[in-house]
Amino acid sequence: MxxxxxxxxxxxxxxxxxxxxxxxxxxxxxxxxxxxxxxxxxxxxxxxxxxxxxxxxxxxxxxxxxxxxxxxxxxxLPRKSAFVRTVAGRTSAAQVVAANVDVVLVVDAMTGDARLRRVERYLAVAWSSGATPVVVLTKADLCADVAAAVAAVREDAIGVEVLPVSSVTGEGLDAVRALLGPGRTAAMVGPSGVGKSSLANALAGRTVAGTHEIREDGRGRHTTTARELHVLPGGGLLVDTPGMRELALYDDEDGIETAYADVAELAQDCRFRDCGHRGEPGCAVAAAIEDGRLDPARFTAWRKLQAEAHRQRLRVDARARAEERARLRSFHRALKDQPNRPRAERAR
Incomplete structure (x- = not known):
């Protein structure tokens, strides 16, 4: 041996x-x-x-x-890292998309619809994987203002490198290759049609994934049908994954706090520790939204992912479900015992 x-x-x-x-x-x-x-x-x-x-x-x-x-x-053997999502559909089961990776390449295209909320969701899962996330924005050759597109994503992708690339012209490919030295593994994740297969072929220097013609809206079509690990010419390794129509979180509360570090930091400055950020006095989050320091859409996305992760935790964790039931019972008892409520209503 x-x-x-x-x-x-x-x-x-x-x-x-x-x-x-x-x-x-x-x-x-x-x-x-x-x-x-x-x-x-x-x-x-x-x-x-x-x-x-x-x-x-x-x-x-x-x-x-x-x-x-x-x-x-x-x-x-035990995994050092794993990109994990909840299996699509009405289930709480986990699906490991790629294991033992050093870098998670969150891939999206600089064409089509706005991408910020989608990238944020992928980053939340990527931060929980134990690997280092990097955003790769493809199809730079089809974007009229690459600098503006990169700046918009970079503003929200806190602490994450954002790389514009074109698989057609080769722009930015060397920066991606630099992440994949000998023996280092990257996993490419992202929705269908953003150019993951073309990027994989460009990095590999040969056809390792099929591609289709670009549609009139600038988006490609889903081509990869199975996850596969490729050995690249420079000695790096790349996991190509099928496009994900749905990326359901799986117990990613820590990843959410990292991906939305700015919002989490603001929440710590609220007057009340249990502030719900719904108009309570001394809410630092509301103040940041009002004076323009925080995009309300980013705050809404943070709240949505928090709620989604909480629901998933309740589905998979019996103890968490019991604690949630106890919290709700305590809350309803407190409502009943409020002294300013009519006597007849408290007696119900």
Missing amino acids: RPVTDLSSLGWGRSDEPPCGVVLARVARIDRGRLTVLTAEGERRVVPGRALHESELGGPAVGDWVVLRGELATEI
Whole structure:
């Protein structure tokens, strides 16, 4: 068996030794009940063992490190990071989009509808992943004012690098490549039609993802159908993901606070700790909106994501549900006991 240092080109950056007598592999693709994995000896197709699906990690994901015993993948190693969303539909299950990534490339296009709220949502999830988020704005060749488009996103993407690129002219591609040194892994996430496949092909220097013609509104069409890990010419690794029609948060309260650090910081200056920012006296958030320091649309988006994350937490956390019921009971008792309410109403 080759030493662990041979796996560094596949993103292995751990100091611990692999289990003796087994082979480590990185999951590059999952389809038809089998895994395509990358090992120090090359690409292989293996069968996932039952233990993988019964794992606390929720089954294998692209980017995972797994233990191979023959043609069987028997174990998922703990993840250092993961981009996770709630499975689309009426469910509370988590879906790992990409595992063990160093950078999350939040991709959107500089064409079509306004993108700020959409980028903010992706950043909230990206900050929770444990990786570093970077916003990549594609189709710079189709944008009349690239500087203005970048500035608008940069103002809201606090602490995040914003890179304009064009897969057609090559503008900005070197800046993205600089993020992906040898052994570093990036995951591209974003809605359909924003140019992720074209960007993947440009970074890879070959066709690794199919593309379609651009529509009259400047948007592309969804082409990637499965998540896949690609090894790039410079030694970096890239997880290309299908476009997401829906990005439902999964317990991302910390990520929301980071993505909306300006709003969270204002909220800490409110007079009351439990300020609901609905007109209470001494509300620092309301004051910032009134004097133009805070965009009311950004505040509304923050509140919406907070409520969404809270509902998701209640769905998956029995203790949180019990605490919420106790809070509501206490609230209703307090209403009943208000001394200024009519006696007949309190008696009901």
